[in-house]
Amino acid sequence: MTNLISAQSHIMVQGITGRRGRFHALQMLKTGSQIVGGTSPGKGGEWCFEGRLPVFDTVSDCIKSTNADVSVVFVPPHATADAILEAIEAGIKTIISITGSIPLQDMMVVKSVLKNSDSILVGPNSPGVLLPGIANAGIFPNDIALRGNVGVVSRSGTLCYEVLDTLKQNGIGVSAAIGIGDDQIIGIDFQSCLELFESDPHTDQIVLIGGPGGDSELKAASFIMEHVTKPVIAFVVGENLAPSIVRPFFSRSGSLSLASLGKKTLALKEAGVRIANKLNDIPILLSS
């Protein structure tokens, strides 16, 4: 997974003095990730965690002093696009936005700038990228996965934790887990992650975790058909929710999406993917 993060990555945190950024910077430190510092405009020159991590005003200052090449973004939604654009311009290679629910038009601007850059964006609304035992660039719970040869890619963060936990309970290890995020406009997609896993020598099998809304699973299916030779197992939740029982009454950030009524699993099946109907099917399929 050296394309996204590796043991050599120098990870920084944008928004390191905020409530969430600070907490998770410490969690990452505790899990042994190579975290080198962070930004918090106006607090440059301060230190976090008893002098362990330096704080800078800008991303470029942080890069100059720490050689940061991966940034995990925790700043609130109104400032997230600005933070991502700052990281792109400063030359951060992998930008991981934990913050989600970013205004759509902000993301349109980010995506158009991203297109002409060498940066990769993971998220927004991503749990991060996890290389068990090597690096946790994000908010994955501590000790959630063992090191191994299964690559995991998921739209939902919590569902990714569920799957990692199930794999761990069954003694199955993971090469990398990538949360691509569940916002309407995201950076890296299923296809790019599948491509990474396909060429990663430490990954033998792939687990893809999907859900209702959008057609990213359908696109993943056609990509798998054409380009993926490693075995893929898919777990798609909410596939068969009847529209009649889901009354999307109200929600702040979008409503429950209607289920694809089996279309996604069908497309994946046709691409040669094995389907897990419940969580516990995943370890069984991986071991068979």
Add this chain to the structure above:
Amino acid sequence: MKLQEYQAKSILKSAGIPLPASTLATNAVQVKRIAAEIGYPVVLKAQTLESGRGSAGGVRIVHNEREIENISNEIFKVIINRHPVQFILVEKALTFMDEFYLAVISDLENSTPILRISEAGGATFLESSSFEDALVVDRPIDINTGLKDYQIREAITKMGIDPQLWKQFQLIAHKAYEVYRQYDATLVELNSLVLTEQNQVFVLDARISIDSQSLFRQESFADAFDPTYFGWEERQALKYYVDYHIFPGEVGCIVNGMGLAYLTLDQLLSLNTLPAAMIDIRGGATSTSTASSLEMLLLNPRVKVVLINIFGGMTRCDEAANGFLQALNRGLPRKPIFIRLEGTNGDSGLDLLHNNENMSFFGTTEALVNATAGWLRGEEL
């Protein structure tokens, strides 16, 4: 978030888009007074966010003062999709020679706004068969450089629109895009644009949707939610920044994240059990919002049992647990609570709760859902 027609039109009017005169009324007497000011014929349009307004009898043309009060009262009695009509927009009726469609829509696939123009306007545009037949031109707009004159020209020349009208079309397209940007819209739809006998272009009907993720900087819309649509629970959900979904069952669910919501829902359904409500506290919830979520479920008479399924990443289980304890100390109705806390600070969260006699604890989603469904069927724990 959809805006009502009158809200959309007031935004478009202040942006300088030509619209027929219109005013909002709340009763038949007001309708009559406004119609006299505007001049007959007028169109009376029920204001609703539901579709099917026309077929429900919510739009009527009135030609003279004799019929106006009767027709208004008939419209105020119309129920559209369970929602009674509370407001009527009284609008000058125009005669026109041609109809068009113009919209700025959001292409999420390619992360770009799109200018869409069609020669077919009005209700016919929305019927899919004619949509396929009609000439529709889509032009992606570079969000960093904005909508360009030539893009509009390329679209309208394909429609065979008289060059004398180009200026009017260009003005309207630019204004529509300005509204889209200024108000963080996901959709600005002018359907239809009409051409009058005087060769003037007007917007007859319009829809605007605002990106609910931008409400923090679009404060004027924070109160634009129609209060008739939202009960106490929905307003609480809005206040505490949680997602709230209503179902016809008996289990009140609290989860973090949509993926876990669907997983829980799938497992409940596989046991023929339905939620009464599904609350997604989202990532990094505070104790205030978890307290409020539990309070909503304990107060909801349809909720017989509460199911809490939290796998914390950014959500800290101890903080969530603190919120649940706060809610339990508010003297609310007591209900059995089936709970699973896993992930970030999971152990300290469980330590806070373990003395609580209303709660039963589980290690996995499957065990949690099985026990909840079993309890509803009358099984002993």
